Amino acid sequence: MSRAVDSDTPSDGVLPVTLRAIDTRNWQTCIHLELEPEQARKLASNLYSLAEAYVEPRCTPMGIYAGVQMIGFVMFEWHPATHTYSIPRFMIDRRWQGGGYGARALQAIIDTLKGEQPDAPILISLTPDNMPARRLYERLGFVDTKHRLHGEDVLRYA
Template sequence: MNVKLVELTKENWEECVELSVAENQKGFMASNLYSLAEVQYLQNFEALGIHDGERMVGFVMAGLDPDDNNYWIYRFMIDKSFQGRGYGKIGLKAVVDWLKGKDGCRLIMVGYNPENVAAEKLYKSAGFEDKGLAPWGEKLSGLRV
């Protein structure tokens, strides 16, 4: 595997929109199309494709949240056809390494649906620690860097 994060451009954004999670995961996160629209209005956030070589296998949206001054992973997904092959772990490591390089990054946070057992397992395997439930109902996890 040659996993890397790739800037989304006018040439590849449609490939990103075509990525989708498994049917039983669709209630856990917003679509990539929605995320690409949303990131246009989040000043300190970026949306990137997760590639294996030249092929896009996933998507991430992350950045600095001005509300708490921590870096957050707002969206992280691997396309259903690439799940179960290790892309989640390797892609998440790439995202964490990328965020660690950001100025002032000391804590990386993520929120996810409490019923999303796969997400919880993935984040725990990467060293994220449980931070309780958010007022909006998501389970929170954080990684000190």
């Protein structure tokens, strides 16, 4: 798989992963990120998610970047009544999957949220048959709550 590499690429070839706000400069890039067809059936589109964030102020959409390239999307929500975060959307573009970017992106998300509210649990959900996502989430410390919401298993990071 060929990836564009900028001049700031470390010698190990792994680009740093950062989160950046979705705004007028990058929203179109965001809506053109792609999943494999089977994955796309399990997750709302980025376009839908941006529309949701527009009308739901508790939603925060962010681009996931490897170096200067947007490679994914996340949307998280703060729930003040329960003092928890939830991550209803998380995706890495199909062309960037398999290189460890999903794990580094999720860790960047965890670090960002814990930096804002260190004691707040983080919830993420997935369809019961999404074993690759489950393995990733559990590897990074999420634990299955044994609770199901809207047909999806809910995992918790404390």
